[in-house]
Amino acid sequence: MGSIGGVAVVLVGMAAMLVGMASAATYNVGEPGGAWDLTTNYTNWVAQKRFHPGDQIVFKYSAQRHDVVEVNKAGYDSCSTSTSIATHTTGNDVIPLTSTGTRYFVCGFPGHCTTTGTGNMKIQIDVVQADSSSAPAPVATTTPPSPPSSAATSLKATAAAAVLLAALLIMA
Numbered sequence: 001m002g003s004i005g006g007v008a009v010v011l012v013g014m015a016a017m018l019v020g021m022a023s024a025a026t027y028n029v030g031e032p033g034g035a036w037d038l039t040t041n042y043t044n045w046v047a048q049k050r051f052h053p054g055d056q057i058v059f060k061y062s063a064q065r066h067d068v069v070e071v072n073k074a075g076y077d078s079c080s081t082s083t084s085i086a087t088h089t090t091g092n093d094v095i096p097l098t099s100t101g102t103r104y105f106v107c108g109f110p111g112h113c114t115t116t117g118t119g120n121m122k123i124q125i126d127v128v129q130a131d132s133s134s135a136p137a138p139v140a141t142t143t144p145p146s147p148p149s150s151a152a153t154s155l156k157a158t159a160a161a162a163v164l165l166a167a168l169l170i171m172a
Contacts (some may be wrong), residue, residue, distance in 0.1 A: 021024040023058070024052075024053075024054035024055050024097075025044065025055045025056075025168070026055070026057075026058060026094075027049060027051070027055065027056070028040065028057075028058045028059065028060060029042070029045070029057055029058065029059050029060070029123065030045055030060075033040065033100070034061060034069065035060045035061055036060060036061035036066055036080050036107070036110060036121065037121070038119065038120070038121060040120075041121065042123040043118070045123075046124065046125065046126075047125055050128065051099070051120040051125055051128065052095055052099060052127065052128060052129065053099050053100060053127060053128045053130070054097070055095060055096075055097045055127070056094055056095060056096045056097060057094075057095045057097065057125060058092065058093065058094050058095070059088065059092075059093045059095070059105070060091065060092055062091060063089055063090060063091035063093050064106050064111065066109055066121065067087060067088060067089045067090075067107060067108050067109065068086075068088040068089075068093050068095075068105055068106075068107065069081045069084045069086070069087050069088075069090075069105065069106050069107070070084065070085040070086040070095075070102050070103060070104065070105050071083065071084055071085060071105070071106055071110040072085065072104065072147065073102070073104060075104065075106065076104035076106060076122055077115070078106075078115065078123060079106055079113035079114055079115055079119075079122060081108040084108070084142070087108065095154065097125065097127045097130045100124065100128055100129050101115075101126075101127055101128050102124060102126050102127070103107065103124075103125045103127065104119060104122070104123075104124055104125075105122065105123050105125070106122040106123075107119075107121035109120070109121075158171075
């Protein structure tokens with residue numbers, strides 16, 4: 001009976017870790033109703049979000065027409081990619097937000113990120129520490145989950161199964 005109790009404790013601990021990992025959110029940049037393109041207002045979009053370590057952002061776009069370049073603040077302010085941190089070109093780029101701080105992204109195609117005019121393809125992502133006393137983060141997306149989101153869904157299902165199994169073992 002003692003070994004069953006030990007197994008139950010281990011399973012409950014594993015379930016708690018999985019639930020914590022599953023709480024991370026995936027944000028499709030610009031959704032709903034937008035994407036990484038010239039028509040989406042990213043200032044308005046990002047103002048409705050709260051990003052935390054463990055979240056990820058997904059840039060969906062036509063790889064023939066756009067890219068995603070991570071830059072520093074000076075590059076963001078001037079729409080310059082000359083000192084880029086990373087360049088993404090797949091059209092379905094998943095960027096993990098691993099720590100607190102500010103991240104800056106622009107489109108490196110000529111005229112797509114401008115300080116004046118119509119090119120507004122730049123976004124500032126502020127990643128803040130999750131605070132248990134703050135209001136919950138808004139729902140990441142209202143569209144059906146994209147493939148990167150399925151991992152979180154799978155983790156939630158695994159965590160639920162582990163909790164159920166642990167409860168059954170404890171009751172046995």
